[in-house]
Amino acid sequence: MKIPEKYMEFTFSSPISECIEKFIAQQRAIGFVFNDQSKHLRSFDRFVSTQNCPPNTLPKELVNMWIDSRPNEKPTTQRKRANLIKQLGQFMVKNGYEAYIPPITVTRAIPPDYIPYIYTNEELARFFTATDNLPRSSASNRSLAAPVFFRMLYGCGLRESEGRKLRVRDVDLEKGTLAINATKLGKSRLIPMAPSLLQRCRDYSRQVHKHSNPDDFFFAPSKGGMYSRGAFLRMFHESLRKAKIPYGGKGKGPRMHDMRHTFAVHCLRKWSQNSTDITTAFPYLAVYMGHCDLRSSQYYLRLTSELFEHITDSLNEQFSDVIPKAGDVYENN
Incomplete structure (x- = not known):
């Protein structure tokens, strides 16, 4: 995975600039590069500067004006814009500021016509064999991470974001449990792992986390931080090809989910x-x-x-x- 040498820096000057800067800093502290999002937040900052907005406050009227649909705009584009402002609002509220958080009906995707692809046992066996044989490199952990990550998605029924955000402290290699925190719906849960998956986690940890801290990401690139969704998506598509499982393209699947x-x-x-x-x-x-x-x-x-x-x-x-x-x-x- 290509790691940027430095973050893109932007200047913010609106009445909520301090909140935006703190929000970006938090996202980068937990492993996100957050360059594209920062660029969008700069546009939002400029918009806020044109409005009569109280300091460190995110009024409902202002939020609705920003996330309202625009001419010739795709629903997915509007939804991404709304989701980013929703995250900013949640951050502000958590830190004691007054902010309006858009409802889920605005930020949630419209249920698709896509019918989930249910893998057969034979396809799963071929897929996991393919992940076990991804090209190895001394400069990358991908061949070590992929076999454990994808088995965890299937074996524990995780969302891919839940797997990527696991930290070393969340994977109890003694009790054989996963602590899933800060989920999509804000619910935390403790998940037991099968003995075979637990053993793979132990083997992986011995190779990757010899000198790691509890706060480090469990699935971490060799340079540290957290794997992006795109990085695992590339490993997923490569494994599909090696397993001879046809991929219909975006929106047709199979998908990691x-x-x-x-x-x-x-x-x-x-x-x-x-x-x-x-x-x-x-x-x-x-x-x-x-x-x-x-x-x-x-x-x-x-x-x-x-x-x-x-x-x-x-x-x-x-x-x-x-x-x-x-x-x-x-x-x-």
């Missing part, structure tokens, strides 16, 4: 095949995956019943009243 979907579906499939009382077990899946409520997990019931027709009767018998229909809105799981 589909590892998480596959974990949930395979879990439900196993429970159904073993005649497990899914009514009792299902809430545990929601908690394990960090969903805010059962509704966020119900999507997997439909997906499981559609992909594995032989267990549809079993699922319908217990969950016919909660299995959502195709096209229903659901949280981006």
